[in-house]
Structures are given as C-alpha cells and as structure tokens.
Amino acid sequence: MDQVQQIHSKGIYHGLPTFSDDVEGLTAIVAGANGMSGDHMLRVLCENPKRWKKIYAVSRRPPNGQWPSYVEHVSMDLLQTPETLAAQMAERGMKADYVFFFAYIQPKPKEGGDIWSAADDLVKINTQLLSNFLEGQALSKTLPKRVLLQLGAKYYGVHLGPAAVPQEETDPRVLLEPNFYYPQEDCLREFAQKHGIGWNTTRPSWIPGAVPDAAMNLCLPHAVYAIVQKRLGKPLEYFADLAAWETNQTLSSGQMNGYLAEWAVLTDGAEDESFNASDDCAFTWGKFWPKLAARFDIPWTGPSSDLSLYREIETPYNPPPRGFGPPGKLRYRFTLAEWAKKSEVQHAWQEIAQAHQLRDQTLGDIDRIFGFTDAAMTWSYPIHFSTTNAKKFGFFGFVDSSESIFKVLEEFVDLKMIPPLPPVKSVS
Template sequence: MPVQQVQSKGIYHGLPVYEEDAGLTAIITGANGISGHYMLRVLSEDPKRWKRIICLSRRPPLLAGGMPQNSEHISCDFLQDPKEIASVLKQRGVVADHVFFFSYIQPPPKSGSKGIWSDAEELITPKRFMLQTGAKNYGVHLGPTKVPQEESDPRVTLEPNFYYPQEDLVDEYCKNTGCGWNICMPGPILGAVPDAAMNAAFPLAVYATVCKKLGQPLAFPGDINSWQMNQSMSSSMMNAYMEEWSVLQGPPNQKYNTCDSSAFAWEKCWPRVAGWYGLEFKGPQDDAQYMVSEPLFVPRGYGPKGS
C-alpha cells in the first residue's frame, strides 16, 4: 500500500509532498482575482515542479515584490474573438500541462453561447483541466438547499447558471481530446487581493474601521437565526492547495466540494472580530422573549420562485 508523505506550511497541515513531477507548465486564467492570485502563489512555491506559470488576464496580478520568476503575464480578454485570443497565445508559444480556469463573469446568456471558455477551447490540449465553480452549483443563492450538498446532486434550473454550460463544454472538450478534468466547488472565498472585492472580509473590515472611527460598538446587522447559523467558507490558499492536488494526484473527471472543514457561527466569531479592532460588540437584540423575523426566501419547495 503506497504511503503519502505530508507536510505543514504555516497554518495549513496535511499537505501532500510531491516527489515525481518536475518541469511542468501551467496556465492560470483570471490570475488577478482572489482564486487565481492564490493559485499563482501556491504554484510559485515550487519552481522546480512548475517551471513556467502563464497568467492570462486583462491586467497582471498585483503581488508584493512583483511576479515570481517562474511566471509571466499575457494580457488576454476571453470575451474577445477566439481568433484574436489564439493569435496572441500562439505568438507567445503558450502550451500547458495543466490549466487552472478561474475567469469569472456572468453575462446575460446569448443564444448558442456556452461561455467564455468556448473562446479558447481549441488552443491547447493539456493533461488536466481544472475548472473552479462554486456553491451556486447547489442553488445556495436562490434559497435553502438540501444537505449534505453532494457532488452528484442534480442541477438547480430555476434560473440560468453559467456554471452548467461551462461544465458541459469542458466535459465535451475533454472527451474529444483525451484530457482529464476536475471541477472544484468552494464556498464563499476569503482572501486578500488588491482590486478583488468580492470577499466577505473586505466589507466587514470597512464596517469595523468606521465603527472604530465613530467610537461605536461593532453591532451585528442580522437576526438571531443569522447569529447562530453555522457558516462554512473557503480559504483562498487552502483552496489552491486542494486544486493543485486535484490535477497532480486526484483522479480525473471528478468534482470536489472544496469548502473548509472549519464551520463557525457569528455568535462566536463576531466578538473576536471586534477584539481585533479594539471594539466592544453588540449581538442581535435580546430584550424580548419572542422575536418575529421575515425570511428572505420561502421554505425549500414551497411558494413562488424567489427573486
């Protein structure tokens, strides 16, 4: 039975030790977003394994100290004509063993359009293609979902979701080329990246800073249900480690939930956030024996379609 060596890096433990792979080339799309930024950081930790990391995005990633030596940026907009994209990549000699696809946009659906990857599908034939989608795969943005959320759950089709045509396109592409695919689905993602504000940590930090300036306590803006509800989020760095593993050692043609296994409730987290800023905190109002709250969504399977 093979033995897997593991290692620790900072607060991250049980990370696999890779011994065989060397001299690999990777493409990271959306490299200036939260997920792509941390993917670049993780891959650049081992320049022997990843000799060339090609970052495709409209703007270069903003890393402290500049781009790693084993990486390069190519300005590329996946909403351009496919021929224009192909011309740019061919001029730069772009080939890759693995693709990490993070480009994120939800344009109004067009008839016959399968999404932004369709503009680049014929340019490369990697060994493995990793597509990151997310918890919206389960319809969490539309209302309550069945739990546990499992990768084999049926699609939620109450409204268009660009994850699904992307998945179909990647599956079709991989069947035609023999490339393996992996789809990773994190929960709400936390990370610190310039110009990438789709991140729960940023508005919370701004709110706490304003409270500090005004000399006010950090008041929780929700009800008792939100205060005590279990929350699950995804660390950008841990997510990137998981996605590196998925293409190097994970079986092909598999979907993975990649949410951290460290659930929390604001009831315990909120006082700690306040403490980081030297603030008192206020939880939900508790001066009444009974409270009435109006939920944002109707119970699952009842009532009209949510908006």
C-alpha cells in the same frame, strides 16, 4: 489494502499533500490571474519553482504585485474569438501541461435585484469566456493534459433558498433558473471528451482572500466596518438575526482552494472528478463575531431578540432548492451597504484613509463591495460542504477559517487597503 500517505503543514494550513520529487518541470496557465482565486493559485504554484518551471498568467490586466521571472503575464480578452485567442497563444508560445481556469465576469444585476439576479447574462458571458479559451487551445494545437475549472456554491442553488445538506458533489442540479456553472461544466466535459484530455472542477463557498480589487471580497467590508465603528465610538453591531448568527457556513480560503486545485490535477486517480473546496472547519458568525471585535479592540453586540426590529426577505422559490419545506427567511435591521452610505461613515473613512495614505480614500462601489458581505452575513440556512469525496481521493487540507480571515486582514494592511491593525493582546 493499507495505504500510507505523507501530509504536512505550512503556516496556518495543515494536512497538505506532498508530491514526489519526480514531479518537476511543469508548465501551467492560470486564467483569471488577477482575480482573488487566480492570485492565490499563482501563490501556490510559485511555492515550488522546481515543480512549476513556467506559469502563464492570463488576464486583461497584469496580476497583482511582483512575481518571479518564470511567471509571464499574457494580456488576453477571453470574449474575443477563439481564432484570435489561438493566434495570441501561438505568438506567445503558450503550451501548458495544466490549465487552471478562474476567469469570471460579473454582469450588472437587474434593477432592484441581488448580485446574481442577471442569471441569463451570467450564463451567456461566462460560458463564452470558457468556450472561447478552450477552442483557442484546440486551434493552436496546445492542448493541456488536464483543465481545472472553478465553479462555486451556487452550483447547489443556495442563492435561491435552502438546499439539502450536507452539499455533496453528486447532488442533482437545481433547475429553478439558469445557472452558468452548469453549461460551463458541460462545455468542459464535452471538450475534454472530444480531445482526449482530463478535467476537474472545484466548488468553493465564500472565499477569504486578499487582492486589491475589493469586489466580492468577504473580508474587506468586515475590516472597514470595525475600523470606522471604532473611530465613531460605536460597537461592532451584528445586524442579522439569531438564525444567521448560529447557522453553519462553509468558508473556502483562497490559498487552500489553490492547494486543492494543484493536488487535483497532479493526482492521476482524481481525473474527471469534482471536489468541494472547503476550509474543512466549522464556522458560524456567532463564534467569529467576538473574535473579530477582539482583534480590533472594540465592543460588540449580537442579534436582537425583538423580531419587530427586523426587515424580512423570503427566498424566491417555494419549494426551495432542497425540493420541499418552506423558503428561507433572511432578516436584518440594516445592511452594511446602507451603513457605508451614511455621511458620517464616509467622512470617517476619508479621514482614516488620508491619515494612513491608503490606496482608496472612498468606499468605492458600495453596493458591489458591501452587498456581497451582506448576503453572507444574513444567510439563515446552512452551507455545509461535504469533504468526503476529496478525503477518499487523498486530500486532507484544513485551515481554521477565523485564522484565515485574520491573515487576510494583515494582507490588506500590506496592500494599503486598511490601516495597521491594533496589536494582538496577550492572554494572561
């Protein structure tokens, strides 16, 4: 049977869903509201105050910036007991039609390990966050119609080595080591079944987005690297190898993820479904690197053909998550974390930050901030999310990932995290 669906564009975001004017007067809870994903979820919901009359922004610290009066911050520590959380919910009169859950705690990595190496701690802490919140809702008798939980690319085991591509929502779980997304997903499904409510999960990849907290931010280290290299009279030097340069990577812009999440909970036929969250845009570092250099008006260099210049790390499992073939090999000549620890870099940044009165005149927790981008830049095997499932259900959102990153950089300027960008050069 033929179906006609109306979509629209909003700035750089295209193929966005439309909703009936009858969908109005809704209430929402955004848990983890001051993080990158929660912040962008708030932005999406606040675009239509007729549709969303009340939004509870749940986080220990207030959400970033100024929000409309119908956004109410509720300071909650989700590691408290369900009984304590239920009492807080009852006291504040929190009753939501829909819940968007983004709360996340990143435990300290194991000594010498990558940012996700504390797998057991990740499972324990983050499953507890979700379970406490859900049980608090049940105890306070404020169950929503549906809960959406954001998971991520690690669902496919890509942090452990090459996974089967394209990554599809029906792919089997990767059980090589504990993965907190799996008990979180089980917790939500079991809770929803027990209480007769709906659920959704989304799975983004690397997320471009702008919030003051620089941790796990893909874009900020790129900006700092370009700004300081230009100050030092040096090129924008790509430090990983040709494989990482050419490999397709899915990016999942925070704003587009929010549009997907809103659509998912408001679409009856999408209940109890998981969706990959993607810009739906082909992206490689090789195509982006010259664009980044041009935006900062700085020369650039690509990967070296001399493999003797590279250090090499092999992913930990043989066979890797795809179940056959060799592990992945990650090669790099240096890392951004190493670069950021150089005295000349730190001195240059301090001068830049003081001159422009930036919010942070140091480079912060370098391993935590720059290590995340190092991981993305050295990735030598594809993250290629299928968007077939979302399209079959009616979501066609798209954004050019490069345009999204540049929009994020402009927002960093507004947040006083980086100095103003050079003027965009016109093409003659």
